[in-house]
Every structure is written in C-alpha cells, then in structure tokens.
Amino acid sequence: MPGLIGKKIGMTSVFSADGKNVPCTVIEAGPCVVTQIKTVETDGYEAVQLAFDDKKEKSTTKPEAGHFKKAGSAPKRKVVEFHEFDNEFKLGETVDVNLFDENSFVDITGISKGKGFQGVVKRHGFGGVGQSTHGQHNRLRAPGSIGAASYPARVFKGMRMAGRTGGDRVKVENLKVIKVIPENNLILVKGSVPGAKGSYLIIEK
Template sequence: MPKVHKFLVGEKVGMTQVFGPDGSLYGVTVVKVGPCRVAYTRTKEKDGYQAVCLGFGHKKDKSANAAEKGLAKKIGIQPIRHLREFRVNDLSGAEQGQVAGVERFAEGEYVDLQAISKGKGFAGGMKRYNFRGGPASHGASDRERAPGSLGSRRSLGRVLPGQRMAGHMGMDTVTVQKVKIIKIIPQEQLLLVNGGVPGAKGITLCVTSTVKKVPKPPVVVAGKKGKKDAAKPAAKKPAAK
C-alpha cells in the first residue's frame, strides 16, 4: 500500500505515562495498530467511489460466515475480525493482501482517532446535558433533578423533535482530532498518543492523518539573533564634571 495512504485500524490497549524527547512527562494512550491487511478496494467504475478497506485482527473459522471465509480464502489468511473502509483519491499501488503497519506514521506527527465512546446507560438530563435542576427548597420536594418544562404550548400542543431530555447516553461515534504521537514501538506495532481516546479498552479505533492545521516547527536561521538575543546598547556614562 502506498505511503501516501496514512490510515490504519487498531485497538485501544490502555493508558500509561512516558517521558518525551524534551523530558516532559506525558499521559498517553497505547494503541495497537497493526499489522493490517488490504481486504479489498472500491472503484468508481464498479462502486461509484474510491476506497481502500483494511482488515485488523482474526477470528476462528467457526465464528465466520460464508462471505468472511471467502474473502479470507482469496487473501490466504484466517477470517478477518474488523473491516474499515477509507476513502482515497488515488488507488494506484493499493492491492489486495498488502500489509500496512505502524511505520506509516512518525513520532511528533498529528493524527485523528475515531472510536465508539463508552456506554453510560439511561441517564437523566443533569448528567446527559448538564441541566442545573430545580430548586431544592420552597416546597419543591421532588424537583431537584427534574428537567423542567418541555416547551409545549397551545399553538403547537406537542414536544418538538430533538428536545433535550433523559435518555440513552454514550455509545456514540466520537472523533478526537489533532492528537500528537509521542512515541512509536515498531516491534510491537504500538502507537503512544497524547491524552485520552474515546472508548473502553479493546475498542476498535481508526487512525488517520489529521485534517487540521498542525503547528510548524520553528525555523532557526544561522547568524541571525532574535529580539531577546540581540545585544543591548551600552549604558551612557555620566559626563565628567
């Protein structure tokens, strides 16, 4: 797979702490991102769009259906557990069965990570949307955590769609953007990224090169001094009397 295709599929291992090259201590999330296989490609002529599908992980034959077994037989591997498609502008160089690993990224690079967040179950309005609740005094004995009025009036006589209220919380597709890669361990196919990542341990992640603007490294020109480094003018001596 060409190196311009900077995307991988992996799973969240957990969190730990590491020291960066500058000596700073970082809280990092450990992500295992390989090896991934190119399961198949999508073309404009046949499918209407261009994409590369990567597979990550394996499962037993008895747990796979006929389609998964047929795809694995074409590639010559065990049935694939996770499949994810990534849209691309150019398919040249991408072929079925190719292997992609952590070497696609470098330390200090910024990536976007997408996963399904942790499920919180059925939650009230205060936990789900940060409602402040009702008064705790003046005769309000059971209104402390109530959502309040739903905004229904005589002219409508109904609750409008999208009204914020209690309901199922979590289990959403969440993307964190512009996350810095602190360290790469190529022997174990591990990425150590700065901060937290959505989802519980073992959740499937999609790692792509960030779409955000990244800070440019400072350019130091030899022979030029900044304002702080510029020589200060010598202090004037008092005139002789």
C-alpha cells in the same frame, strides 16, 4: 495511505523532554491486511479495504471466508474502507504501524462508552431546578419545563430530555503521536480517545 485499524489497550503517561508528565493512550495499530481494492470501474468508487484482528474460522461465515481467502489472509474481525490514499496497494499486502511518525498528528474515530438511560443532568449537563429550599424535596435533578401551554401545544423536536447516552461514533481530531513502538505494533497518542479498553479504533493521518 490515510490510516489503520487499531485496538485501544489503555492509558499511561510518559515524561516529555521538558520534564512534564503527559497522559497518553496506548493503541495497538495493525498490522492490517489489504483485503480488497475497489475501483470506479468495478465498484463505482475508489477505496482500499483493510482488515484487522484474527478470528476463528468456525466463527466465520462462508462468504467471509471466501473473501479473506481471495486476499490470502486469515479471517479477520474488523474491516474498514479508506477512501483517500496516495500509494499503490496490492491485494494481501500488510500495512503496519510504521505508517505513522512521532510528533505527527492523527484523527481517531471510535464508539464511545455506553452509559445506558440517563437523566438530563448527566446527559446534557443541566443544573437542576432551584435549590433544596421552599419544599422542593425532589426537584434537584429535574429537567424543568419542556414546552408552552395552549400554543404550540406540543413539545418541539430535539428537546433535550432523558434518554440513552453514549454508544455513539465519535471522532477526535489532531491528537499528537508521542511514541511509535514498531516491534509491538503500538503507538502512544497524547490525551484520551473514545471507547472502552479493547474497542476498535480507526486511526487516520
């Protein structure tokens, strides 16, 4: 199985064997339920669908309720398909955090924190225009020139300008699993992962 669905709990730090303080992200990984097994014959491709995090029945549509009932599962909030897997899985089977080993490496995908509409300094790391001399009283964080004059007489696509920042799907690769706590369905990975506290993550081996 290539991975699990998880939820970001927050950050902490642990001491390594050589006494170094290592910053870690705490993730609640699973347990996830196999809610559908897709095959080439029925769906045109192979995949295993996992679901995570219970939700109230009154918040579930009838088609969703029927889908989860077929797998013998309570309604779930987050559903993700995994396309590469080695093991055989059965409908309704539970996959938990024991999938991961300590000192192994994982890739984690999440939605980064949204920052709203931001300028070029925060969004792209611009340095601003000049210094606060020669009468430039309002140019410190300005983008500067964005195009030429009569030719090409337009602004090229992709020009780095102000706009909405964050809220993007971000994947961080090769994060080391520092610790696995099966009784609480928790894993600690070295470093930071995208997203706010409580946001969903996809953890892949």
